[in-house]
Amino acid sequence: MEAWQAINSVRVVREFANRPLEPDHLTRILNAGRRTGSSKNAQRWVFIAVQDGEHLRQLAAVGRYAGHLAGAAAAVALVTPDPNGPRGKSIMWDLGRAAQNMVLAAWELGIGSAPATVYDHVLAGRLLGLPAEQDCSFILSFGYPADTSELTAPNRRGGRRSLDEVMREERW
Template sequence: METWDVIRSRRDVRQYDERPIPPEHLDRILEAGRRAPSSRNWQPWEFVVVTDRAQLADLAKVWQGGGHVARSAATVALVTREPVDDLTRDRANYDLGQATMAMMLAAADLGIGSGHSTVADQALARRVLGLPDNRICAYLVVLGYPADRPLKPIRRPDRRAFDDVVHRGKW
């Protein structure tokens, strides 16, 4: 797809069909995350890819709205160091957001749907993912082929009007 078509096609997908994602496609998605912009090239991330069905079911329990994790073909856990202060947390969250979007766009380019999830239960996430004590799982990027309809450019997105969002020069 062209970049603009990928941007217009990406949507949150939470219902997936049974197809596995080929390893080379997973690697491409992960490489997109690895190449994401980062403040001062800090790159505060590490990625744990989960494809095992039982592990995905356990990982789905780290947040109350994470049921789609259990049904995914793969889920990427975005892992970072435990933040030492608010500034470090904010910088990491911004960079992790960019890695998340890079992975989601790479997935859409391959016709793979994506969704995201936060993590409420860090102790469970540490156990399921085998994380060291000084790491947290900040977010999950959930991947799979859409069960309902393939990705294609959305003509009328459910978004606020352009003129309500864009201000030129001042508010």
């Protein structure tokens, strides 16, 4: 799959087939995160892969919109030093890049994904066994889509703002 095709077609998938990820596929996704460039090449991240069904169902309680984790084949919890501390902006910029690389690498393999925003940081920290200075603000669900037509669905009209709306030339 061409990079542009992946960027232009990827959509969030929240319902997954009831089968595990092929091990090579999960490894590819994690490597896509690992290969991401970061500010000063600091790579201030750890990716926790979760595949146990009960653990995934427990993680689904960390956010109001995290329910999709319960049905995922795997989740990758994105763990960093506290983003409210020093270098927090770089940490979150870097993490977003790593997350999108994972999402696009997965998409190329026919794997859908959805982010879950963590609301209950205490619960997430407990379920993931995080040391006190580490934070998990986002978890990604991954899985083969329950409805495989989601992989090839045409872009929804109005799904994204038009280029005219979002770009300017030279000045605001």
